[in-house]
Amino acid sequence: MALLQDNFPTFLQGFGYTLLSSLIALVGSMILGTGFAIMQIMPQKWVRKLGNIYVQIFRNIPLLVITFFFFLVVSKYVKMSGFTSGTIALMLYTSAFIAETVRAGILSIEGGQMEGARANGLTFGQAMQHIILPQAFRVALPSLGNQFINLVKNSSILAFVGGLDLMYQGNMIAANTFETFGTYMIVGVMYLIITLPLSYYIQHLERKLKQA
Amino acid sequence: MEKARKRQFGIIATIVLAAVIVLGLLWATATAKKNTAHQDTLARVEKLGRIVWGVKADTKLFGLMNTKTGVPEGFDVDIAKALTVQISKQTGVPLSAQFVPVSASSKMQLIKNTNIDGSVSTMTITPEREKIIDFTKPYFDAGQSILVKKDSGIQSVKDMNDAKYTIIVVVGTTAATEIAKFAPKAKVLAVQDYATGMQALKSGQGQAMSTDNAILYGFATENPAYHIAGGTFTHGPYGIAFDNHQGPMVRQANQALATIKKNGVYNQLIKKWFSDVPGLDWHSLEAK
Amino acid sequence: MVTIGIFSAFTPQNVMYLLGGLGVTVGVSLISVVLSLIFGSVVGIIQFERLPYFSKFVGTINNVIRNLPLLLIIFFVYFALPKIGIHLPIFWATVVAMSTFESAMLAEIVRGGLESIDIGQFEGARANGLSNVQTMIYIVLPQAYKKMIPPIISQLISLVKDTSLAMGIVLSEMTYRGQIVYAQNSTYIIPVLAVITLVYFILNYGLSLVARWADRKLA
Numbered sequence: 001m002a003l004l005q006d007n008f009p010t011f012l013q014g015f016g017y018t019l020l021s022s023l024i025a026l027v028g029s030m031i032l033g034t035g036f037a038i039m040q041i042m043p044q045k046w047v048r049k050l051g052n053i054y055v056q057i058f059r060n061i062p063l064l065v066i067t068f069f070f071f072l073v074v075s076k077y078v079k080m081s082g083f084t085s086g087t088i089a090l091m092l093y094t095s096a097f098i099a100e101t102v103r104a105g106i107l108s109i110e111g112g113q114m115e116g117a118r119a120n121g122l123t124f125g126q127a128m129q130h131i132i133l134p135q136a137f138r139v140a141l142p143s144l145g146n147q148f149i150n151l152v153k154n155s156s157i158l159a160f161v162g163g164l165d166l167m168y169q170g171n172m173i174a175a176n177t178f179e180t181f182g183t184y185m186i187v188g189v190m191y192l193i194i195t196l197p198l199s200y201y202i203q204h205l206e207r208k209l210k211q212a
Numbered sequence: 213m214e215k216a217r218k219r220q221f222g223i224i225a226t227i228v229l230a231a232v233i234v235l236g237l238l239w240a241t242a243t244a245k246k247n248t249a250h251q252d253t254l255a256r257v258e259k260l261g262r263i264v265w266g267v268k269a270d271t272k273l274f275g276l277m278n279t280k281t282g283v284p285e286g287f288d289v290d291i292a293k294a295l296t297v298q299i300s301k302q303t304g305v306p307l308s309a310q311f312v313p314v315s316a317s318s319k320m321q322l323i324k325n326t327n328i329d330g331s332v333s334t335m336t337i338t339p340e341r342e343k344i345i346d347f348t349k350p351y352f353d354a355g356q357s358i359l360v361k362k363d364s365g366i367q368s369v370k371d372m373n374d375a376k377y378t379i380i381v382v383v384g385t386t387a388a389t390e391i392a393k394f395a396p397k398a399k400v401l402a403v404q405d406y407a408t409g410m411q412a413l414k415s416g417q418g419q420a421m422s423t424d425n426a427i428l429y430g431f432a433t434e435n436p437a438y439h440i441a442g443g444t445f446t447h448g449p450y451g452i453a454f455d456n457h458q459g460p461m462v463r464q465a466n467q468a469l470a471t472i473k474k475n476g477v478y479n480q481l482i483k484k485w486f487s488d489v490p491g492l493d494w495h496s497l498e499a500k
Numbered sequence: 501m502v503t504i505g506i507f508s509a510f511t512p513q514n515v516m517y518l519l520g521g522l523g524v525t526v527g528v529s530l531i532s533v534v535l536s537l538i539f540g541s542v543v544g545i546i547q548f549e550r551l552p553y554f555s556k557f558v559g560t561i562n563n564v565i566r567n568l569p570l571l572l573i574i575f576f577v578y579f580a581l582p583k584i585g586i587h588l589p590i591f592w593a594t595v596v597a598m599s600t601f602e603s604a605m606l607a608e609i610v611r612g613g614l615e616s617i618d619i620g621q622f623e624g625a626r627a628n629g630l631s632n633v634q635t636m637i638y639i640v641l642p643q644a645y646k647k648m649i650p651p652i653i654s655q656l657i658s659l660v661k662d663t664s665l666a667m668g669i670v671l672s673e674m675t676y677r678g679q680i681v682y683a684q685n686s687t688y689i690i691p692v693l694a695v696i697t698l699v700y701f702i703l704n705y706g707l708s709l710v711a712r713w714a715d716r717k718l719a
Binding site: 219221241243315406410 | 549
């Protein structure tokens, strides 16, 4: 308990940065992910291919490698801090998973709806925006929630690049106090404060969706 | 009937699992207390016939991984080998040396956890660390410096006391805590290891990397565009570290260290690793 | 500068060293996926069976583990467990951390797989005189596993990627070894990162093709 008292501002700062990074990456990856999901179902073959290549690349390489790439290589040309490189990497990595989730959501919507909307004079974009996407998101909501939980957990990657997040601060405190057991326990509880309620809410949503 | 049996099983299983967890926690806290009184390192080493040394794997001159053999090479590694031979002679027990790569941030934990017996890993002797682990007498003289780009115009650490500068350090090093005293206004970026730190410096994540001059010399040799600015601003010799209350092991190591300093082995190693470093007066490092 | 790096970074010894790292990565992933399949199945079945109190209890523990960052579990197993007398060598510490985390993930998959099986089959099997346990082992589990092959393979892909996190405790896997190689000379960084990325991609993309093939075959 003394450990928590002595280092409370540090833990709190880490908690804040973890939350901030997760939220930025969430918004970014939702936009990117939806974009790449739509690309993958466009009528043009080459656009579909392009979207697919993006998704496959970012799904299949470790987040850590992407993070190092931004932190050590890209930053030679464009200045960016550890926090920024980590958050960008997190955003790109998660967007590939969100693209898959949203695409599955779109595909689960009955095909006739698109045709119906087009027949009523809506463009592809309009039909997407007003008819298909709102339904797709509702179907995909639980999986999107799970992706957000993963995102919060994965934000611990910032610890590798001095990203000031919860894991980073935890490591610093553990290195200074040698109280590894207590420090990592506290860090764990702080992560659970974000992820556990979300997780239970998603389970609740899933159950409701199944009943409907 | 079926339902009642299920219920019965559920309750019993819950109680058993809860009991296991509670007992496990009790046992864990008990061992945690008992573990503060550690076993004797020297006794363990003699029994197993080997000393497991923690050494660096990413630090030029002191411990850098040889990708062919998978064993790190450097001054620290050679010192550990020489000490093992010498301790073996002193105790009359045949001992072999094994090496485990450690990072700046993991070395203390590994000693405390007895994953390694001792550590020769560019470790500065500090009063804070001495409370938790045991050190031998100093085996290498070092002090903290900064490595900067030659054309940066930065002359010393004092020039960096400005919020526009970022200084790169490695988690768990003395430099990480000391730098705040010498450039309190500068931002500090802590990374997990030196290899990342040097890369981060080169890609402009910070304007300087700060750690012991001896380590920075290794990076300056390889990167001619960088140099050490303003000499050392702290004095902190390296010691060989063991877990605390390891009197017998520390005595053996100190005796071995004194012997290799006297018989010339130490000076040979200094010459082997430091005579080619530009800008370093390696004779000043020799044992007198 | 970069072109020099490409040729001199990949000396035979550096290549062998990196390949050794790949071996460690694959080894950790394979052992972990087998262990977590076993533990994950047990936990998943317990949750599926809805035993009063017990299933809820186990489910809660499972949820806690599932919602922690893997990196934290790795640090905890390697740096904190020794405080209570549990010393694991680095390779096994990684395996234990990853298996714990993946078991919790797989338990959810197993539970989902079981719930997707038609309840009529349970009743039918029981009507034919099979006991609860027999029904589970001979009728339900084989079908559930068949459905679970694609998600299990995607967990294996996660494991391969996540093994890179263990460089935080200096496990000598591929990403860590890459770093050792570019510590020799900093012009190596771009070629080394590029090659590591490519190796991960080929390995994981290959696995995802297997998953897709299995999905089509079993559907």
